[in-house]
Amino acid sequence: MPPVCIGIVYYSQVLEGINSVEGCEGLMHQVAETLPPERIKAPPKTNDPVIKAEQLPDCDGLISGFPTRSGGYV
Numbered sequence: 001m002p003p004v005c006i007g008i009v010y011y012s013q014v015l016e017g018i019n020s021v022e023g024c025e026g027l028m029h030q031v032a033e034t035l036p037p038e039r040i041k042a043p044p045k046t047n048d049p050v051i052k053a054e055q056l057p058d059c060d061g062l063i064s065g066f067p068t069r070s071g072g073y074v
Helices: 013-020 053-058
Strands: 005-007 024-028 061-063
Touching: 013 024
Parallel strands: 005 024, 005 061
Antiparallel strands: none
16 A cells, blocks of 8 residues: 655654654645745745645645744744
8 A cells, every 4th residue: 555645835843743654655845936036035945846736636635834933933
């Protein structure tokens, strides 16, 4: 039986947790940026693949992870 595929948009601790479960495989993705590069005031993104809407049905589940600092989204 193939492993359960869980798509993750976007937090590496979630990936580690999913991969620690036998029979599960986490796949790290990011969402495409909507702002032009000159408007973004953040560090460059990682090289994780950008997930496309047509890829969502390929996952058995989807988790969105949002890092926080002092209770607010980062």
